[in-house]
Amino acid sequence: MSPFNLETCARPNILALEPYRCARDDYKDDGTNILLDANENACGPSLTPTAVEAASKGAGVDIDFLGLHRYPDPHQRDLKQLLCNLRNTHHYTPKVITPDNLFVGVGSDEAIDALLRCFCIPGRDRILVCPPTYGMYSVSAQVNDVGLVKIPLLEAPSFGLDVPKIRDALSTERDVKMIYLCTPGNPTGSLLDKEDVRQILEHPTWNGVVVLDEAYIDFAPDGTSLAEWVAEWPNLVVMQTLSKAFGMAGIRLGAAFTSAPIARLLNSLKAPYNVSSPTSALASYVTSGDGLAKMRENRERIVAQRERLLTELPKIKGIGRLRGGTQSNFLLYEMLNSSGEPDNTVALAVYETLAEDKGVVVRFRGKEHGCLGCLRITVGTEDEVTRFLAAIEQALIEVNGGRGGKRETPGEEDRKEIAANGVVA
Known part of the structure; x- marks a missing residue:
């Protein structure tokens, strides 16, 4: 069992925090109350009837646009219950997670940043990350003046956790409060082995928090999520989002499943009304009934196109190895030079040629650990994949044939940087 102790791991000022009590904490709008407590605009939102009608038709969901002059529910327990319903699969535990989690x-x-503010003392504490991984862990750490310990993932294509080195670092490195792990990884697309995660959670002396980022988990096989484990482990946080499989990136809704004591701290330090009413209504729709059915339908379409890319990309001259997993809605592939070697100069030239000449935008990832010469390709619709396959085949011909791509012949500064770092920034 983990030696985790919240009282000595969390920042003392956060443990002592008295949460801000907002107007809706005491009395809610039940449709009959006259609400004169929150300094809201009693005349309603600045929307004409025409605008409300248009917005309502466009949303296709029951959103009270005329109620936008009122602050949203600060606790969102109904939405939280829907998210719990989604993850209470009992694959890993008979226990039930509730809105308190x-x-x-x-x-x-927001969860990444809130966790840093909750547990890490600026200028002293550090987090552990495993590159290649999602860049916001490091950015948020820097914003909060929190240091980094880096233990790279194992070599491609497994991109697994180097458990012995991680456990050793948690034993020997001072002031490491959290470890951020991405599964499926970004940009790797690989699932982490749950037994590797268990070994880290079972570290015999480390008093810290393990954060699993499961942003892409719904593209992996059903039952893969470890969100249920938060009912078993007091120091586990599992982050998820509606931006990926649910296709709701525009509403910006994320969730962090964790033990009730950690959830209380996170909810204490958040802004009072951090989830808007339209966001809550749309999130509630897509996590129940028809919304879930549509998500699964769209997921099947994406998986079908993912399989198509896995079949077709290796047939194209200049495409190298798949350097990661197939458990997300993107794939990580090498771009080869005329000698058949993965090459950052070629990958960058293909990236720019695709974007600037072909109107197809992918992501250059060659500067990441273990991703030499790699592009990360998001799985699109059938038509988008058709266009992409034709475009990348032509781009590779142009780049390796010397007939296109603005960076196929690097300038002197580029050559120096490639020689020194293997990348063009």
Whole structure:
């Protein structure tokens, strides 16, 4: 069992925090009350009847646009229950997670930042990350003046956790409060082995928090999520989002499943009304009934196109190895030079040629650990995949044939940087 102790791990000022009590904490709008407590605009939102009608038709969901002059529910327990229903699969535990185990906020990024503020003392504490991984862990750490310990993932294509080195670092490195792990990984697309995660959770001396970022978990096989484990482990946080499989990136809704004591701290330090009423209504729709059915339908379409890319990309001259997993809605592939070697100069030239000449935008990831010469390709619709396959085949011909791509012949500064770092920034 973990030696985790919340009282000595969390920041003392956060443990002592008295949460801000907002107007809706005491009395809610039941449709009959006259609400004169929150300094809201009693005349209603600045929307004409025409605008409300248009917005209502466009949303296709029951959103009270005329109620936008009132602050939203600060606790979102109904939405949290829907998220719990989704993850209470009992694949890993008979225990049940409840709204008390949840923090919801503005995407996963709010949870990443809130956890840092909750546990890490600026200028002293550090987090552990495993590159290649999602860049916001490091960015948020820097914003909060929190240091980094880096233990790279194992070599491609497994991109698994180097458990012995991680456990050793948690034993020997001072002031490491959290470890951020991405599964399926970004940009790797690989699932982490749950037994590797268990070994880290079972570290015999480390008093810290393990954060699993499951942003892409719904593209993996059913039952893969470890959100239920928060009912078993007091120091586990599992982050999820509606931006990916649910296709709701525009509403910015993320969730962090964790133990009730940690959830209380996160909810204590958040802004009072961090989830808007339209966001809550749309999130509630897509996590129940028809919304879930539509998500699964769209997921099947994406998986079918993912399989198509896995079949077709290796047939194209200049496409190298798949350097990661197939458990997300993107794939990580090498771009080869005329000698058949993965090459960052070629990958960058293909990336720019695709975007600037072909109107197809992918992501250059060659500067990441273990991703030499790699592009990360998001799985699109059938038509988008058709266009992409034709475009990348032509781009590789142009780049390796010397007939296109603005960076196929690097300038002197580029050559120096490639020689020194293997990348063009």
